[in-house]
Amino acid sequence: MDYSFTQHVTGDVSNTNLPAAIHGSKVLLIEDNPGDARLVEIFLADSDLHHCKVVNKTTLSDALAQLETGELFEAILLDLTLPDSRGFETLEKLVTRFPHNNIIVLTGLSDKELGVKAVKAGAQDFLIKGAFDSDSLAKSLRFSIERNRVLKRLEETQRIANIGNWEYVLSTGAFEASDEVYRIFGCPPQNMTLPPLGEKHEDCPLFTLQQVHEAASASGEFKKDLKVRLKNGEFRYVFIQCLVQTRQDGQKIFQGIIQDITERKMAEQEMVKSRERYQEIFTQSKDALFICTIDGKFVDFNQATTNLFGYSDGELLELQDAHSLYHPVERKNEFLLKLKNQKSIKDFEINIAHKSGEVRECMITANIIVTDDFVGYNCMLRDVTELRQAEKMRKARDLARQSANMKEQFLASISHEMRTPMNAIFGMSNILLQTEMSGEQFNLINSIKQSSEILLGVVNDILEISAIQNGKIVFENDSFDLHEVLSNLVNVMQYKAQEKDIFLETIIESDIPRFISGDKLRLNQVLYNLVGNAIKFTDKGFVKIYVKKLFDVQDNVQLKFIVEDTGIGIPEEKIEAIFETFTRIRQKGRIFEGTGLGLSICKNLVELQGGKIGASSMVGKGSVFYFDLIFESAEPPGKAAEPPAEEINVLAPDALFKLLLVEDHKMNQIVARKTLERKWNNIQITLAEDGQQAIEKMNEEDFDIVLMDIQMPVMDGYETTKYIRQEFSGKKSRIPILAMTAHAHISRDEKFKEYGMDDFVLKPFEPEDLFSKITKYVNSSLHEHSRKIHQS
CATH class of the missing domain: 3.30.450.20 (PAS domain)
Known part of the structure; x- marks a missing residue:
């Protein structure tokens, strides 16, 4: 048989060195003639493509169904004359449905032109039946296989790109x-x-x-x-x-x-957003941000840079050496050296010279920039001038506060050391004044007592002004009887006024509420100072105390207190100065006794409560001091319940009670014992010289009350009280404990309450104050004990 082959592809595909993938390749043969189909199989078996598998379909519909499954074929061998499709239409149907498949048309000898037309319509090649052999079939299939490989590489390239x-x-x-x-x-x-x-x-x-x-x-x-x-x-x-x-x-x-x-x-959009964010940060930043050449010429900068340096945009761009604005020179040189060596520098402290000449303290952070045509650095300058000033002020405040605390501690320590011996002097004087003595002896002892009172007043004033300066004044808000306060004031001051034959009088307007709420102690303190001064500087005439109402709104009432005297008076130009610390009144070379702190304390106490204080005076005529404070109206206290008869008489001469005195100072032991025994002849006093001894004494017997010193060896008063409250039980754990201390600040910090003490008596103590508190707490304790006995 004479075989012939018509080639319709370019290039040499006769090379048999094709990939091993061919061994798994498949060819779809659409042929209804069994003889022709068998011949194709023989030709493939006789070629180097003998491993290719041939899938034969006899109709176009079966072939299309096979392709619809997604099965892959290296090539499709198509006979154009099929039972369900004939002629060129067969190819068109297949190309339309599956345009990417390699189709090799099989035609008869008389259909050569049809084969050429098929190639133009999308077929890869055509073979004439009876004219092709195994080599020509293999060559056409190799081209299909290679074409598929190229297409796959192209698709992979497209996928990657x-x-x-x-x-x-x-x-x-x-x-x-x-x-x-x-x-x-x-x-x-x-x-x-x-x-x-x-x-x-x-x-x-x-x-x-x-x-x-x-x-x-x-x-x-x-x-x-x-x-x-x-x-x-x-x-x-x-x-x-x-x-x-x-x-x-x-x-x-x-x-x-x-x-x-x-x-x-x-990525581009994110970059644009990033640029916009950067630009916004760059523009809105309060820190100076700029780019500068390595020799100091500005390239770009934000508004904060012009603000920091004080130059306009044009002036900065014309500036030849920005480094000339860095000060001092040593720091500038150090900055540039570190930047060149380290390529980056952070929070370097340096000063910047403003155009006005002002020097600003700054922190500089910079990074070297090196490109093909640029060497410089980007920089952030943060103005920390105000921050540094605030830091200096804070350090100054801390130092001042530390100094004030040290001063207060020093004063408190000095006060304690002074009050301890003063308690002995003050107490012994009181005891001696109650004994029989000559008139001269009485005057001498009384002078000792008065001198002690003056010295105590000086100590109290110094401590009070220290507390005010340190902001440690706390104001209470308790209801009290205003008439009673003024009556007690007159009673205390009366003897001093009588000594100088001065008339002392209190005048209260009728529409002023009798019961008000406020800080009774601080009101007393201000009035005692003003009235005491008025008596001190008045040799004849009167001292009058007026109380007037300024306004009354709902529950608040503003009262004005006026202290008028007929004393020596104060020059008008000195009125403001008298309220300053350590200011004292002089008259013709005479300096009146005192610390010069009293009026300063009054001014601070009034103003800290929201009030105002002032004075008017005429030399030789007298002075008027006045202040106003706002109080709350208060209801009269209810009638106190009558205590049982045995409570009233518990400290009567026939009612023995036992007191534990815890005190390490010998003279104060004597003063306390003598003072108490002269008041009550039915008192039994047991002495303990430190806290450890006090606990031992309480283990041995029962007591009605404890007078507890604070500062003692072995075990101080606070720890002793804490032990009694926690370790004892029953009546002993609830025994009244009064602190007896020379620590003047005890009333402010109320530490004594935290440890379980009931109250305190400040050394040097007023005997009546001590007697009153002992009576109050012993009666209360015995009444509670009696009530529990009756209940059981």
């Missing part, structure tokens, strides 16, 4: 594209027909390409970045390029590529 290609035939609407195009648009990888130009089908993801075709029709070319929306609502960015070509038959074909540039676009 996110680039797909397509072709659109305007007249037929036929559209072919690589798999990557369908992936980009989220469409199934199959042939699609676009809507005709002019018709809009926006639900079609490929509608974007139709728009491209419309644009390209006018200019012949299209190139643009587009944002497309997929069916699932997702947006993607694509780059599309399209060219319009006209075939010889006049048909217009649109060919183009499409690239998924979503990631690049997102």
Whole structure:
């Protein structure tokens, strides 16, 4: 038999060194003639493609069904004459459904022209039955295999680059594209027909390409970045390029590529946002941000830079050496050296010279920048002048506070050391004044007592002004009887007024409420100071105390207290000065006794409560001191319940009670014992010289009350009280404990209450104050004990 072969491909594909993948290759043979089908199998078996598997289908419909399964074939051998399809129509059906498959048409000897036409219509090759042999069949199949390999590499390249290609035939609407195009648009990888130009089908993801075709029709070319929306609502960015070509038959074909540039676009958008954020930070930053050449010429800077240096934009750009504004020179040189060596520097302290000459303290952070045409650094300058000043002020305040605390501790320590011996002097004087003695002896002892009182007043004033300066004054708000306060004031001051034959009087307006709420102790303190001064500086005449109401709104009442005297008076130019610390009144070389702190204390106490204090005076005529404070109106206290008869008389001469005195100072032991025994002859006093001894004494017997010194060896008063409250039980754990201390600040910190003490008596003590508190707490304790006995 005479075999002949017609080659319709280019290039030499006779090389048999094809990949091992051929061994698993398959060929789809669509042939209804068993003889022809068998001949193909024989030719393949006789060639180097003998490992290829031949799948034979006898009808076009069966072949199409096989291809629909997705099974892959290296080539399709197609007979154009089939039971269900004949002639050129058979090829068209197959090409239309599966345009990317390699189709080799099998024709008869008389159909050679049909084979050529088939190639033009999309077939890869054609073989004439009866004219091809095993070599020509193998050569055509090798070309198909190699073509598939090239296409796969192309598809892989497109996938990696996110680039797909397509072709659109305007007249037929036929559209072919690589798999990557369908992936980009989220469409199934199959042939699609676009809507005709002019018709809009926006639900079609490929509608974007139709728009491209419309644009390209006018200019012949299209190139643009587009944002497309997929069916699932997702947006993607694509780059599309399209060219319009006209075939010889006049048909217009649109060919183009499409690239998924979503990631690049997102990165670009993020970069734009980043630039905008940077620009906003750069513009809005309160810190000076700038770029400078290594020799000190400004390149770029923000508004804060011009504000910091004080120069305009133009002046900064014209400045030849920005480093000349860095001070001092040593720090500038150190900065530049470190920057060059380390390439980066952070929070370097340096001063900046403002255009006005003002020097600003700054922190500089900089990084070297080196490019092909630039050497310099970017810089952030933070003005810390105010911060440094605030830090200095804070340190100064801390130092002042520390100094004030040390001063207060020193004064408290001195006060304690002074009050301890003063308690002995004061107490012994009181005891001696109650004994029989001559008039001269009485006067001498009384002078000792008065001198002690003056010294105590000095100590109290110094401690009070220290507490005010340190902000440790606490104001109470308790209800009290205003008439009683003024009556007690007159009673205490009366003897001093009588000594100088001065008339002392209190005048209260009738519409002033008798019961008010406020700080009774501080009101007393101010009035005692003002009235005491008035008596001290008045040799004849009177001292009058007025109380007037300024206003009464709801529950608040503002009262004005006036102290008027007929004393020596004060020069007008000295009125303001007398309220300053350590200011004393002089008269013709005479300096009146006192610390010069009393009026300063009064001023602070009044103003700290929101009031005002002032004075008016005429030399030789007298003075008027006045202050106002706001109080709350209060209800009269209810009538106190009458205590049982045994409670009233518990400290009567026939009622023995036992007192534990805990005191380490010998003289204070004597003063306390003598003072108490002279008051009550039915008292039994047991002495303990430290806290440990006190606990031992309480283990041995019962007591009615404890007088507890605070500062003692072995075990101090606080720890002793804590032990008694926690370790003893029953009546002993509840025994009244009064602190007897020379610590003047005890009333402020109330530490004694935290440890369980009931009250305190300040040394040197007033006997009546001590007697009153002992009576109060012993009666209360015995009454409670008696009530519990009756209940049981």
